[in-house]
Amino acid sequence: MPTIFTIRPVPLVFLLALCFTALLNWPVLLHLYHILSKLEHVKPGFAFSIPIVLVAALNLVFMPLSLRYLFKPCFAFLFIAGAIVSVAMLKYRVLFDQEMIQNIFETNQSEAGAYLSPTMISWVFFTGILPALLLFFIKIDYASPWYRGILPRLLSMLASLAVLALVAGLYYKDYASVGRNNRDLNREIVPISALYGTGKYLHQRYLAEPILYTRLGEDAVRTQTAGKPTLMFLVIGETARGKNFSMNGYHRQTNPFTSQIGNLISFTDVHSCGTATAISLPCMFSNLGRSGFDSNLARHRDDLLDVLQKSGVAIFWKENDGGCKGVCDRVPNMEVSPKEHPAFCDGETCHDEVLLQGLEEEIGRMQGDKLVIFHLIGSHGPAYYQRYPDAHRVFLPDCRRSDIENCSNEALINTYDNSIHYTDHVIAELIARLQHHDSDYQTALLYVSDHGESLGEMGLYLHGTPYRFAPDEQTRVPLQLWLSTGFIQQKQVDFDCLRESASAKRFSHDNLFPSLLGIWDVTTRVYRRELDLFAPCRPG
Structure with a gap:
C-alpha cells in the first residue's frame, strides 16, 4: 500500500x-x-x-x-x-x-x-x-x-x-x-x-444483570359484560403535534373530517412520555409512568395489553410504523407488508389507509369484546411528503424532499400539515367502520400520538431532544376520543363532563393505562382511579 x-x-x-x-x-x-x-x-x-x-x-x-x-x-x-x-x-x-x-x-x-x-x-x-x-x-x-x-x-x-x-x-x-x-x-x-x-x-x-419478569393484573376481572359486546379502536399516531390540530385551535383546517363527526372530543393539553417512539410507545402502555419509566424494566413486565387480555378482552395489533417496540409481543399482531399492498405502498413504506385492508375479516376472527390497535406511520419525518397521497396535497407548495432544511419554512409546514390532514382522514374512515358495526357492538375510538415534532422552532428539527430540554412542539400531542351513543349509554359516561374536562385539564400518556382499564370496567390492584380520565365523568 x-x-x-x-x-x-x-x-x-x-x-x-x-x-x-x-x-x-x-x-x-x-x-x-x-x-x-x-x-x-x-x-x-x-x-x-x-x-x-x-x-x-x-x-x-x-x-x-x-x-x-x-x-x-x-x-x-x-x-x-x-x-x-x-x-x-x-x-x-x-x-x-x-x-x-x-x-x-x-x-x-x-x-x-x-x-x-x-x-x-x-x-x-x-x-x-x-x-x-x-x-x-x-x-x-x-x-x-x-x-x-x-x-x-x-x-x-x-x-x-x-x-x-x-x-x-x-x-x-x-x-x-x-x-x-x-x-x-x-x-x-x-x-x-x-x-x-x-x-x-x-x-x-x-x-446488565437480568431482571425477573413481573406479571401484572393476575387479579383482573371485568365487572360489566352485559349487553352488546364492545368493539374499540385504539389508534397510536406517529410524530403528530397537538398544536397543529385545528380542533385544538390551529389556524388551518387540518381536521376537516373528524370535526364533522358527532360525539368526538379533542383533548387540548396532552403531553407525551418521551420525545421518540422507542421511549414513548412502551411508556404509554406501561404503568410505570413517565417519572418512573425505565426501558429495561418495562421489557420485563406486563403492560396494558397483557392486563386487558387477562380480563377477557380480545386484542389485535396492526402495525404500519416499523415495530411495536415490544408492546404487542404477547398479543396477536401483524405488520403490514408493503409488497402485498402496491396500491398504498411504495415498496418500503405505506400510507396509513393500508391498515383498513382486511380489517373486517380480522374483526370477524376475534371473539367477544374486541380491542384493535392501529400503529400509524402518521407524520414520520423527515420525508413528510411520503406520508400522504396526492389527494391530500391541500397545503401548497409542499416540500418534496427529505433534506428539509433546504425547503422554505412555508413549504415544510405545508408538508407537515398535509400529513396531519391525511391522518385526520384515516381516523374518520376508522370511525366510519365502527359506525358500520353499531348494530352489533358498542363502539369507540381513541387516538393519541406518541410524541410531537420540531419544525425549525429555535433551530430544532424532528424530535428526540432530551425531555427536560424538549420544546412544547415535541411533547404536546393530540388525543381524540369518539364514543358511539350506545357506548355512552352502556358505560354511563357523562359526555358533557368529559368534553369540559378535555378543554380544562392537563393529561398525559400516564393516563392511558388506567383510563383503558377503567372504561373496560377492569377491576385490578394495578388500576389507579385518580389517573383515569373517564372516572370523574362516570358513576362510582
Missing part, C-alpha cells in the same frame, strides 16, 4: 484531535459561540480557550486508542460515526444521548433511509469516509520495543491534563456558568457523547 507520510503515534493522535475539533465539532462550537454572543460580558481569553479545551480533551480521550492494532480501525470507525452524528446535529440539532441511541437501534431500514439526502451523503463522505480512507495510507512509526512508546503517550496525556487544569484555573467560573445554564452542551461533543450513549444503551440492553 502506498504511503503518504510517516509519523509517530503521539503527534498523529494530536493531529486527529485537531481534525475532529475542526471538522466534526462545528455544531458544538457554533452553539457555544452563539451562547456567548448573547451574553453581556465575555472574556476574550475564555472565548479563545474553547477550541483549545476541546483539542486537549479529545487528545486525552484518544490516546489510549493509539495501540498498534487498534489505531487505524478505531479511528476509521470514529471518523465515519462522527460524521453521521455531526451532520445530524448540524442539520436538525439532534442530541445523541442514550435515548437517541436506543431510537437508532430500534429504527427499521426504511425509516433510516428517509434521512438520506445528497447533503448528508456528501458531508459523511468528505468528513468521515475520506479521512478514514486516508488514515490507512499513513505509516505509523511505532516504538520498538513497544514499551518505549508508553512514556511519550503518558507525557502527552499529562500535557492535555495540564492544559485543562490551566484553563480551569483561569476561567472555571465562566465554564461553570455556561455549563449550568446549557446542560445539553456535553451531549454535543463528537464522538464522545454518542460513544457514551451507545455504551450505556448496550450495557443496559444486553449486559
Whole structure:
C-alpha cells in the first residue's frame, strides 16, 4: 500500500484531535459561540480557550486508542460515526444521548433511509469516509520495543491534563456558568457523547444483570359484560403535534373530517412520555409512568395489553410504523407488508389507509369484546411528503424532499400539515367502520400520538431532544376520543363532563393505562382511579 507520510503515534493522535475539533465539532462550537454572543460580558481569553479545551480533551480521550492494532480501525470507525452524528446535529440539532441511541437501534431500514439526502451523503463522505480512507495510507512509526512508546503517550496525556487544569484555573467560573445554564452542551461533543450513549444503551440492553419478569393484573376481572359486546379502536399516531390540530385551535383546517363527526372530543393539553417512539410507545402502555419509566424494566413486565387480555378482552395489533417496540409481543399482531399492498405502498413504506385492508375479516376472527390497535406511520419525518397521497396535497407548495432544511419554512409546514390532514382522514374512515358495526357492538375510538415534532422552532428539527430540554412542539400531542351513543349509554359516561374536562385539564400518556382499564370496567390492584380520565365523568 502506498504511503503518504510517516509519523509517530503521539503527534498523529494530536493531529486527529485537531481534525475532529475542526471538522466534526462545528455544531458544538457554533452553539457555544452563539451562547456567548448573547451574553453581556465575555472574556476574550475564555472565548479563545474553547477550541483549545476541546483539542486537549479529545487528545486525552484518544490516546489510549493509539495501540498498534487498534489505531487505524478505531479511528476509521470514529471518523465515519462522527460524521453521521455531526451532520445530524448540524442539520436538525439532534442530541445523541442514550435515548437517541436506543431510537437508532430500534429504527427499521426504511425509516433510516428517509434521512438520506445528497447533503448528508456528501458531508459523511468528505468528513468521515475520506479521512478514514486516508488514515490507512499513513505509516505509523511505532516504538520498538513497544514499551518505549508508553512514556511519550503518558507525557502527552499529562500535557492535555495540564492544559485543562490551566484553563480551569483561569476561567472555571465562566465554564461553570455556561455549563449550568446549557446542560445539553456535553451531549454535543463528537464522538464522545454518542460513544457514551451507545455504551450505556448496550450495557443496559444486553449486559446488565437480568431482571425477573413481573406479571401484572393476575387479579383482573371485568365487572360489566352485559349487553352488546364492545368493539374499540385504539389508534397510536406517529410524530403528530397537538398544536397543529385545528380542533385544538390551529389556524388551518387540518381536521376537516373528524370535526364533522358527532360525539368526538379533542383533548387540548396532552403531553407525551418521551420525545421518540422507542421511549414513548412502551411508556404509554406501561404503568410505570413517565417519572418512573425505565426501558429495561418495562421489557420485563406486563403492560396494558397483557392486563386487558387477562380480563377477557380480545386484542389485535396492526402495525404500519416499523415495530411495536415490544408492546404487542404477547398479543396477536401483524405488520403490514408493503409488497402485498402496491396500491398504498411504495415498496418500503405505506400510507396509513393500508391498515383498513382486511380489517373486517380480522374483526370477524376475534371473539367477544374486541380491542384493535392501529400503529400509524402518521407524520414520520423527515420525508413528510411520503406520508400522504396526492389527494391530500391541500397545503401548497409542499416540500418534496427529505433534506428539509433546504425547503422554505412555508413549504415544510405545508408538508407537515398535509400529513396531519391525511391522518385526520384515516381516523374518520376508522370511525366510519365502527359506525358500520353499531348494530352489533358498542363502539369507540381513541387516538393519541406518541410524541410531537420540531419544525425549525429555535433551530430544532424532528424530535428526540432530551425531555427536560424538549420544546412544547415535541411533547404536546393530540388525543381524540369518539364514543358511539350506545357506548355512552352502556358505560354511563357523562359526555358533557368529559368534553369540559378535555378543554380544562392537563393529561398525559400516564393516563392511558388506567383510563383503558377503567372504561373496560377492569377491576385490578394495578388500576389507579385518580389517573383515569373517564372516572370523574362516570358513576362510582
